[in-house]
Amino acid sequence: MDLAGTPVLVAGAGVTGRSVARALAEAGADVTVTDGDPTRLSELDGIGVALAAGLTSPPEGTRLVVTSPGWRPTAPLLTAAAAEGIEVIGDVELAWRVGQGLSRPPTWLAVTGTNGKTTTVGMLEAMLLEAGANAVACGNVGFAVLDAVLAGHEVLAVELSSFQLHWSATLAPLASVVLNVAEDHIDWHGSLAEYAAAKGKIHRRSGTVVHNLADPWSRRLADEFAPESASRVGFGHGAPRAGELGVVEGLLVDRAFGADPEHGAEELAHLADVRPAGPHNVANALAAAALARAWGVEPDSVGRGLRRFRPGAHRAVEVAEVEGVRYVDDSKATNPHAAEGSLLAHPKVVWIAGGQLKGASVDGLVATVAGRLRGAVLMGVDSDVVAAALARHAPDVPVRRVGSGDDEPMAVAVNEARALAIPGDTVLLAPAAASLDMFRDYAERGDAFAAAVRTLSSDTPRVAGRSDR
Numbered sequence: 086m087d088l089a090g091t092p093v094l095v096a097g098a099g100v101t102g103r104s105v106a107r108a109l110a111e112a113g114a115d116v117t118v119t120d121g122d123p124t125r126l127s128e129l130d131g132i133g134v135a136l137a138a139g140l141t142s143p144p145e146g147t148r149l150v151v152t153s154p155g156w157r158p159t160a161p162l163l164t165a166a167a168a169e170g171i172e173v174i175g176d177v178e179l180a181w182r183v184g185q186g187l188s189r190p191p192t193w194l195a196v197t198g199t200n201g202k203t204t205t206v207g208m209l210e211a212m213l214l215e216a217g218a219n220a221v222a223c224g225n226v227g228f229a230v231l232d233a234v235l236a237g238h239e240v241l242a243v244e245l246s247s248f249q250l251h252w253s254a255t256l257a258p259l260a261s262v263v264l265n266v267a268e269d270h271i272d273w274h275g276s277l278a279e280y281a282a283a284k285g286k287i288h289r290r291s292g293t294v295v296h297n298l299a300d301p302w303s304r305r306l307a308d309e310f311a312p313e314s315a316s317r318v319g320f321g322h323g324a325p326r327a328g329e330l331g332v333v334e335g336l337l338v339d340r341a342f343g344a345d346p347e348h349g350a351e352e353l354a355h356l357a358d359v360r361p362a363g364p365h366n367v368a369n370a371l372a373a374a375a376l377a378r379a380w381g382v383e384p385d386s387v388g389r390g391l392r393r394f395r396p397g398a399h400r401a402v403e404v405a406e407v408e409g410v411r412y413v414d415d416s417k418a419t420n421p422h423a424a425e426g427s428l429l430a431h432p433k434v435v436w437i438a439g440g441q442l443k444g445a446s447v448d449g450l451v452a453t454v455a456g457r458l459r460g461a462v463l464m465g466v467d468s469d470v471v472a473a474a475l476a477r478h479a480p481d482v483p484v485r486r487v488g489s490g491d492d493e494p495m496a497v498a499v500n501e502a503r504a505l506a507i508p509g510d511t512v513l514l515a516p517a518a519a520s521l522d523m524f525r526d527y528a529e530r531g532d533a534f535a536a537a538v539r540t541l542s543s544d545t546p547r548v549a550g551r552s553d554r
Contacts, residue, residue, distance in 0.1 A: 089113035092146045095134075096162055097153025098125040101176045104229035105151050106134050108183070117144055119162065147171055151179050154225075154248035175252025177224070177245060180231040182255065191233075192240045194376040195256070197287050198264025198303075200423040201369045202244045203397055205264060208373035209242040212390030216382040225249065240380060247283040257290035260379035262372045266302030267422030285310040293318060293379040295372060298329070318342075318379070320371035322364060325350065330371045330378075332356065337371060337387075342378035354388035361401035363430030399531035401427060404538045409508030412499075412538040415515040416531030421450040424517035428454040431511040435502040437534070439465035440518030447474045447517055455479035460505035462487065462498045466522040494523060495533035496540070503541060512538075 091114045095106045098120035109116045110133045119140040120126050126136045142165040143150060150166045150173045158164075166173050184190045194213075196205050206222040213220035220240040223233035233241055243258070250256075266281045285306035288294045292314075296307035298321035311317060318328060318341045325331030325340045330353075332338070337359075338350040359370045374387045382390075396402065399416040406412070413431070418424040419440075428434055428450075434457050451474040458479055463471050464487035475484055485501040487494045502512040514534045524530040 090115060091148050092144070093117070093149045093151060094119065094140070094143050094147045094166075095151050095153075096120075096156050096160075098122065098129060099153055099155070100227075101153045101229060103129060104231050105153075105176050105179060107132055108179075108231050108235060109151070110134050112183075117147075141165065143169065143171055149174070151176060152252060154246055154252070158251065173252065174254065175249050176229065176231055177243075177249045178253040178256060180229075180234045181253070181257075183231065184234040187234075189239075191238055192380060193243055193256070193258035194240065194380060195243045195245055195258040195261040195287050195291070196264065196372070196376070197245045197247070197250060197284050198262070199267045199420065200418075200426065201264045201365060201372075202246075203417075204366060204400060205262075205369040205373045206242040206244045207397065208370055208391060208394045209376050211394040212373060212377040212382050212387050213240050213242065213380070215389040215393060216377070216386040218380075218382075242376075245287060247280055250286045251283045253286060255290070256287070258287070258292070260293035260295060260376045261287045261291040262295035262376060263287060263297070263300075263303045263306050264369065264372055265297055265300045265422065266306070267420065281306060288312075288315070291315055293375075295320065295375045295379075297321070297368060297372070298323075299368070316379075318375050320368065320375055322367060330375050332367065332371075337367070337374065339374065339378060339384065341375065351384045352388075353384050354391045358388060358391040360391075360394065361396055361430070363401065363426060365426030365430070366401075399528055401430065402531075404535045405541070407503070407538070407541045410503070410506040411511045412534075412541075413511055413513045414531045414534050415513060416520070416527045416534065418515040418517060419519050419527055421445050421447050421517045424515040425450045425453055427513060427515040428457060431457065431513060433457060433459050433510045435459045435506045435510055435512045436461045437464070437498050437502055437512065437514045438471050438516050438518070439463045439468040440516045440520050440530075441465065441522050442467040442470055442518045445517075447471055448478065450517060451475055452478040455482065458482045459507070459510050460485070460502070462501045462505070464494055464498055464523065465516070465518060467518060471517070493537075495530070496537040499534065499537035499541070 093114045095118040106118050116134040119137045141161040210222040218240045221238045222242045224230045224244040225246045226244045288310035293316045294307050294311040295318045297303035298319045320330040324333050330339050335356045337353040340350045343351040401415045404412045415427045418427045460483045462485045487498045520527045520530040
């Protein structure tokens with residue numbers, strides 16, 4: 086892109102907006118940044134961009150709008166830009182176009198899905214690094230993809246949200262995957278179908294389209310969005326057919342990229358190499374392996390990468406074991422689909438759940454995991470919804486509630502859970518809901534859980550909690 090002298094409006098002054106504004110200014114664009122928060126705008130003072138609070142229409146002469154991913158398509162500024170015929174793109178699309186203008190454009194390996202994205206790109210990054218690539222995980226993981234492009238990395242393991250993909254028009258990754266699709270962000274997209282379609286855009290110009298054999302939406306989006314020229318690769322928990330990755334006798338194996346996929350499977354790793362354990366993370370590992378193999382990573386580097394990988398904070402992290410009970414922080418399980426995968430990784434669970442469900446149903450989740458529940462401790466604004474689902478589908482499971490007036494709600498929840506658990510159980514924070522009703526974010530919620538667990542000892546008396554039944 087030749088941006089020198091181009092009038093560009095950046096919508097949003099958060100992490101993404103700041104990255105975009107600096108890059109555009111360095112490229113010589115005539116940059117204006119708008120945001121409803123003057124404090125965030127002030128953080129860009131002094132980098133050579135104009136600042137304008139709360140714009141609802143683009144400044145005269147604007148030729149391009151770059152929006153931050155959280156801005157809805159219905160935002161007055163963005164609809165006004167579209168009405169004036171001004172192109173609106175996101176930071177990912179900008180990063181792609183900037184990268185294509187480099188003498189050595191980076192290779193993109195792109196990951197989206199409702200759950201598992203960050204774990205998958207982390208696994209993928211580890212595999213690429215083991216193969217000797219100049220690679221980095223970026224995108225929706227905290228390192229802006231535009232910054233990764235400008236840093237000169239050879240291969241990008243890119244996590245993409247549905248918001249980012251909505252604003253991407255020409256992105257053409259070497260390989261792409263939609264891990265799964267479940268009800269989420271309906272308030273932004275308007276419907277599950279629109280949300281899924283935004284995810285599917287990741288495949289439109291992809292060279293290798295990877296899909297989850299166990300997820301109907303993943304298969305459907307591969308069918309609908311894959312170019313005719315693309316290779317198709319599936320992954321699943323069973324023995325793979327030709328063109329697939331799967332599991333055979335405790336091994337992750339590849340029949341898609343080997344020398345003779347019709348007749349033989351190449352061993353990639355052992356199931357024990359996948360951390361955290363659980364079927365959902367085996368699927369993530371297979372997806373990461375498919376993308377890595379599409380780039381040319383050898384099987385031994387895939388296995389070494391999985392052994393090297395360490396999960397991020399608040400993603401099925403064991404905090405402690407007290408009196409034979411494991412306490413696991415999966416605060417990142419912010420929707421029912423994520424919580425289901427987490428719960429299914431443990432044979433018997435005392436489940437700490439609740440928060441902001443954002444309109445999502447938990448009936449299917451509760452029906453699926455009912456047989457694994459020793460008990461449930463509920464907190465947050467939508468705890469009544471979870472309690473009703475438990476009453477319908479798991480009526481014999483004891484339920485305890487944390488009241489809104491409790492000064493230390495997570496400490497109360499952990500003690501209630503301890504009172505329900507017996508040796509061999511797992512007390513699992515997998516809320517199936519967002520956290521903003523009680524905490525700053527899911528990380529603060531997870532930190533509160535960990536802090537409460539660390540106060541437990543065999544000398545601490547068990548509480549007698551309040552029970553719904």
